[in-house]
Structure formats: structure tokens, C-alpha cells
Amino acid sequence: MTMSQTEASITALEDKAKALRRHVVEMVTAAKSGHPGGSLSAADILAALYFGGVLRHDPANPHAADRDRFIMSKGHAVPVLYAALAEAGYFPIAQLLTLRKLGSPLQGHPSKADFPIMEASTGSLGMGLSVGMGMALAAKIKHEDYKVYVMLGDGEAEEGQVWEAAMSAAARKLNNLIAILDYNKCQLDGTIAEILNWEPVVDKWVAFGWHVIEINGHNMAEILQAFEEAKGVTDKPVCIVANTIKGEGVSFMACNNEWHGKAPTADECARALAELA
Amino acid sequence: MQLGKATREAYGEALAALGAEIPEMVVLDADLSKSTMSKKFGDKYPERFFNMGISEANMVGVASGLAASGLLPFASSFSTFLICKGFDQLRMSIAYQGENAKFCGTHAGISIGEDGVSQQGIEDLALACALNGFTVIVPADEAEMHAAVRAAAYHKGPVYLRAGRPKSPIIYPDGKAEFVIGKGDVVRAGRDVTVIAIGLLVGAAMDAAESLAADGLSVRVINMACIKPLDEAIIIAAAQETGAIVVAEEHINHGGLGQAVAQVVAAHYPVPMGFVNIGDRYAESATPDELMVKYGLTAADVAKAVHAVMARK
Numbered sequence: 001m002t003m004s005q006t007e008a009s010i011t012a013l014e015d016k017a018k019a020l021r022r023h024v025v026e027m028v029t030a031a032k033s034g035h036p037g038g039s040l041s042a043a044d045i046l047a048a049l050y051f052g053g054v055l056r057h058d059p060a061n062p063h064a065a066d067r068d069r070f071i072m073s074k075g076h077a078v079p080v081l082y083a084a085l086a087e088a089g090y091f092p093i094a095q096l097l098t099l100r101k102l103g104s105p106l107q108g109h110p111s112k113a114d115f116p117i118m119e120a121s122t123g124s125l126g127m128g129l130s131v132g133m134g135m136a137l138a139a140k141i142k143h144e145d146y147k148v149y150v151m152l153g154d155g156e157a158e159e160g161q162v163w164e165a166a167m168s169a170a171a172r173k174l175n176n177l178i179a180i181l182d183y184n185k186c187q188l189d190g191t192i193a194e195i196l197n198w199e200p201v202v203d204k205w206v207a208f209g210w211h212v213i214e215i216n217g218h219n220m221a222e223i224l225q226a227f228e229e230a231k232g233v234t235d236k237p238v239c240i241v242a243n244t245i246k247g248e249g250v251s252f253m254a255c256n257n258e259w260h261g262k263a264p265t266a267d268e269c270a271r272a273l274a275e276l277a
Numbered sequence: 278m279q280l281g282k283a284t285r286e287a288y289g290e291a292l293a294a295l296g297a298e299i300p301e302m303v304v305l306d307a308d309l310s311k312s313t314m315s316k317k318f319g320d321k322y323p324e325r326f327f328n329m330g331i332s333e334a335n336m337v338g339v340a341s342g343l344a345a346s347g348l349l350p351f352a353s354s355f356s357t358f359l360i361c362k363g364f365d366q367l368r369m370s371i372a373y374q375g376e377n378a379k380f381c382g383t384h385a386g387i388s389i390g391e392d393g394v395s396q397q398g399i400e401d402l403a404l405a406c407a408l409n410g411f412t413v414i415v416p417a418d419e420a421e422m423h424a425a426v427r428a429a430a431y432h433k434g435p436v437y438l439r440a441g442r443p444k445s446p447i448i449y450p451d452g453k454a455e456f457v458i459g460k461g462d463v464v465r466a467g468r469d470v471t472v473i474a475i476g477l478l479v480g481a482a483m484d485a486a487e488s489l490a491a492d493g494l495s496v497r498v499i500n501m502a503c504i505k506p507l508d509e510a511i512i513i514a515a516a517q518e519t520g521a522i523v524v525a526e527e528h529i530n531h532g533g534l535g536q537a538v539a540q541v542v543a544a545h546y547p548v549p550m551g552f553v554n555i556g557d558r559y560a561e562s563a564t565p566d567e568l569m570v571k572y573g574l575t576a577a578d579v580a581k582a583v584h585a586v587m588a589r590k
Contacts, residue, residue, distance in 0.1 A: 065347075112345075112374045120341070121373045124365050130335045131370050134342020134350075137327070141303065141348065148342075161366070164335035171330075 073128020289314025403532025
């Protein structure tokens with residue numbers, strides 16, 4: 001790929017991330033509830049995963065045995081996953097506006113039973129890395145070459161189960177397991193620093209035996225490079241610590257914890273969409 | 278009654294026996310494989326055995342991922358650790374997802390003995406039955422455990438098996454060819470009263486029925502090894518035909534077999550009922566036999582409950 005082509009594809013991915021953010025704002029507004037902040041912080045990473053050639057996936061064959069798996073362990077950020085899947089063609093974009101509505105498969109948190117293209121049911125925090133580890137272990141047992149990506153929240157990592165899984169995956173050298181920490185520095189009641197400061201974050205993952213890559217989670221080139229590096233690791237699971245901003249992309253939501261779990265009004269939605277145009 | 282092997286030992290044997298037949302089987306344990314006996318599978322199939330260390334929550338989550346990837350996980354630990362520490366994971370990652378994963382909680386009840394309350398799983402059935410879609414099985418003896426593990430392996434959906442630490446009275450001396458999920462089993466015919474029991478209490482109920490026969494009472498004994506889904510027909514028939522029911526289990530009084538049977542009886546054919554269980558309390562350290570006496574789980578306790586319920590007929 002020449003430099004200009006790379007730049008073009010990065011611009012295209014940034015546009016895709018913007019489209020995901022617009023969907024998130026519209027979905028949460030229509031649902032009159034939901035979690036915009038943590039969805040917006042993850043949008044660039046989701047764009048890279050689904051549209052940047054990172055995930056091996058086929059919307060026409062969503063249950064293919066050799067697909068890469070993606071688990072949204074911080075289940076409250078599922079709007080951005082729904083948006084990515086709809087943009088990729090897994091289901092009609094119009095269906096996004098059924099989020100949280102009676103009878104919709106787009107549950108408030110991911111439900112595999114209601115929506116089988118969800119790889120796991122999450123929302124009770126701390127569980128996705130264990131489930132992803134089981135899938136990664138299954139790949140080793142069955143000699144399959146798919147990879148498992150698990151997005152974790154920073155508040156979520158206060159759950160002990162995350163570290164049980166971290167210890168266990170490293171002991172088994174599961175290099176096909178890639179955790180992405182959406183390190184937006186905020187949780188529901190306040191900042192991570194205020195509630196449960198678990199710095200040094202990178203050192204903890206290193207100490208648990210993971211290959212750690214720290215990036216700016218809103219820099220598309222860095223995101224793509226991190227996933228490329230992750231694919232080359234042979235003897236460890238990989239944790240991408242993505243420094244992000246909660247509410248990124250919408251000025252009045254960015255770094256404002258009020259938007260952890262609040263729906264915009266129609267007027268706020270219009271302002272947000274204008275910024276994301 | 279003659280004692281056979283512990284149901285946990287039968288669990289380990291059954292896993293090892295099925296390993297060749299079911300290549301998708303994988304077995305997980307949380308550093309208790311010598312006690313749960315899952316090691317018997319591990320010794321035979323080390324490449325399909327994963328000791329997850331002392332991390333039950335992670336073990337349940339990993340079982341979910343394995344099941345979602347087409348493998349057939351059996352995960353075990355002591356019942357209280359598996360169910361209590363893994364409960365939200367069993368709810369979210371197994372039950373809510375409907376994963377085809379199997380779990381065995383061993384050392385259930387107070388008959389684990391001297392280790393005391395921290396190791397005594399006395400609420401596990403209430404919790405397991407609260408998991409939507411779970412099949413919950415308490416095999417009464419070694420033969421039934423063998424058949425139940427096979428039935429669990431071929432059943433599509435999550436299963437919780439409960440096993441005990443001590444040797445179990447032999448209920449099926451001629452073996453048990455097949456375990457049918459959702460079916461109770463009349464192990465002694467009787468007309469006057471029915472005792473519905475699980476686990477070690479099946480043996481106690483059989484002993485009680487024998488002694489009550491000497492008093493001229495004809496006691497039906499039902500082994501209700503599958504407590505979810507529950508065999509309603511066999512309960513309704515017992516209510517109609519014998520007119521009184523005692524339920525006996527090594528579990529607290531909340532959420533176990535007693536309340537499940539009472540719900541069926543109340544809805545379909547109310548008759549006087551009695552309950553033999555631990556009550557709403559924790560036990561303590563002592564020998565298993567001492568605990569079964571102190572906490573009211575012997576044949577004499579079953580006989581006493583039978584007399585009490587007969588007086589209300």
C-alpha cells in the first residue's frame with residue numbers, strides 16, 4: 001500500500017467511525033435511555049475492527065466456524081457494536097432505532113439468546129474475558145486459527161473475574177486472545193482516579209503476563225498498527241490499552257461523566273449530529 | 278442399607294468412561310480434581326482436561342466459551358464454591374445464553390462433615406433451580422450417577438449434577454440402565470403415604486419405610502433425582518393414591534425439593550405434607566453421621582415426619 005492509499009483508507013475509517021457515532025447518538029436518543037459515553041469512546045476501535053481488515057468476518061455467514069470472535073464485555077457500550085454490525089451489513093440499518101424497544105433483538109445489553117450474532121451475553125461486568133478465553137482455548141484444542149477480541153471497560157476491570165481470566169489466559173499462552181481496554185478514565189459514579197484508582201494499568205497487564213500495547217484509541221493509524229502487532233505475538237495474550245475520551249466526538253459529552261448513561265434530548269441529538277456531520 | 282461408592286467417585290468414573298465415546302468432551306476443575314474425582318478423566322485424557330486453578334467464576338466463563346465453540350465442557354468443584362462463587366456467571370454466561378455446558382457440584386450437603394460450614398453446600402439446589410433452562414439432578418447412588426452423567430452429556434442444554442462426599446447407600450443394586458431427565462422413580466411401592474427424597478435421603482427413606490412396615494404402614498418411596506424439570510405426574514399420583522407426602526432432602530428448607538413438590542401438590546391435589554431438611558440454619562464441624570443426627574436427616578427423622586403427616590390425614 002502506498003502512503004496515499006494508507007491515508008485514504010485511514011480517512012475512510014475515520015468517516016466510518018463518525019457514522020458509528022451518529023448511529024449511537026440517534027439510537028440512544030430514540031431509545032430515550034442508554035450509554036452514549038462509553039460507546040463513543042470505543043467507536044474508532046470498532047471501526048478499525050470491522051472495516052479496517054482486522055476481524056475476519058463475513059456478514060453473509062455470521063456463524064462461520066473460522067470467523068474471528070468479538071465480545072463486547074463492557075455490555076453497556078453495545079450501541080456502537082450494533083452500529084458497526086448494521087453498517088457492515090449484518091442487519092438493516094433502520095433496525096438500529098429499535099434499540100431497547102419491546103420485541104427487538106437489540107437488547108439494552110448484548111443478548112445471545114435474543115440476537116445470535118452476539119458472541120456472548122454481557123452487561124454484568126467482568127465476564128467477557130473468561131468467555132473469550134474459553135473460545136480461544138477451544139481454537140487451540142480444535143487447531144483452528146481464529147482469534148478472539150474482547151473489549152473491556154476500565155471500570156469493568158475492577159471486577160476480580162477479569163484478573164482471574166488474565167492470569168489464566170497468560171498461563172496458557174493464548175496468543176489468539178486480544179483484549180482491548182477502552183481506557184476512557186471514567187466510570188458511572190466518577191473518574192477511575194476518584195472511585196478505584198487501579199494505576200499503573202499497563203504495568204498490571206504486563207505483570208499478569210500479557211503483551212501490552214498502549215495507544216491513543218482515537219488515532220486510527222495507531223489502532224491499526226496495534227492490531228497488526230497483536231497478530232504477530234506468538235507466546236502471550238495481548239492487551240491493547242487504548243487511551244480514549246469518554247463521549248469522544250461530541251463536544252458537550254466529551255470528558256463529561258453525566259453522559260455515562262443518559263439519553264440526549266431531541267435538541268441535544270441535533271447538536272451532536274451536527275458536530276458529527 | 279449396603280453402602281456403595283460415593284457419587285463423586287462415580288462422577289469421575291463416568292467422565293472417564295465417556296471420554297472415548299464423546300471426543301468433544303472437555304473437563305474443567307478448580308484445583309479440587311482429586312476430591313471431585315474429575316482427575317479420573319484428566320489421567321486418561323490429559324489433553325482434554327484443564328485445571329483452572331482456584332477461580333470458579335473464570336472457570337464457568339471459560340466453560341461458556343468452550344461450549345459456544347462446539348465443545349462439551351463438564352466443570353466441577355465443591356457445590357458451594359461452584360454455585361455460590363460462579364452464580365452470576367452461571368446466570369449470564371451459561372443460562373441466559375443457553376449454552377450446552379455441564380456442571381457438577383460435589384461434597385454437597387452437611388455430610389462432608391468435619392470441614393464445616395464454609396465447605397457445606399446447602400443452598401446449591403435453590404440456586405441451581407433458579408437458573409432458567411437448567412436441568413438439576415441429584416443422583417442417589419453410584420449407578421444412578423453413571424446413568425445421569427451419560428444423560429447429561431447427551432442432553433442439549435445446561436445441567437447441574439450434585440454429588441456427595443461419603444459412600445452412598447446402594448439404591449439400584451442391579452445398576453440403572455438409563456436416566457430419564459424429568460422422570461421420578463418409585464423405588465418402593467406403598468399405599469398409605471409417600472416419601473419423596475433425593476441423594477442420601479433416599480437411603481434414609483428406604484430404611485424408614487422398612488421400619489414403618491413393621492408398624493403396618495405401607496410407605497411409597499420416590500427417588501426424585503431430577504428435581505428440575507420436576508416429574509409432576511408422579512407427585513400428583515402419589516398425592517391421589519397415598520394421600521400424604523413427606524419430602525426429604527439434605528438442603529435448607531428454602532428453594533429445594535420440598536417447596537418444588539409442595540407447589541405441585543398445592544396446585545393439583547392438596548394433601549398433608551411434611552418436610553425433612555436442614556431448616557434455615559448453618560451446621561458445624563463434626564463427623565457426617567453426627568451431623569445427620571443433629572440436623573435431623575436420618576431414617577428416624579423421616580419416620581417421625583411420616584407419623585406426623587399420617588396424623589393429619
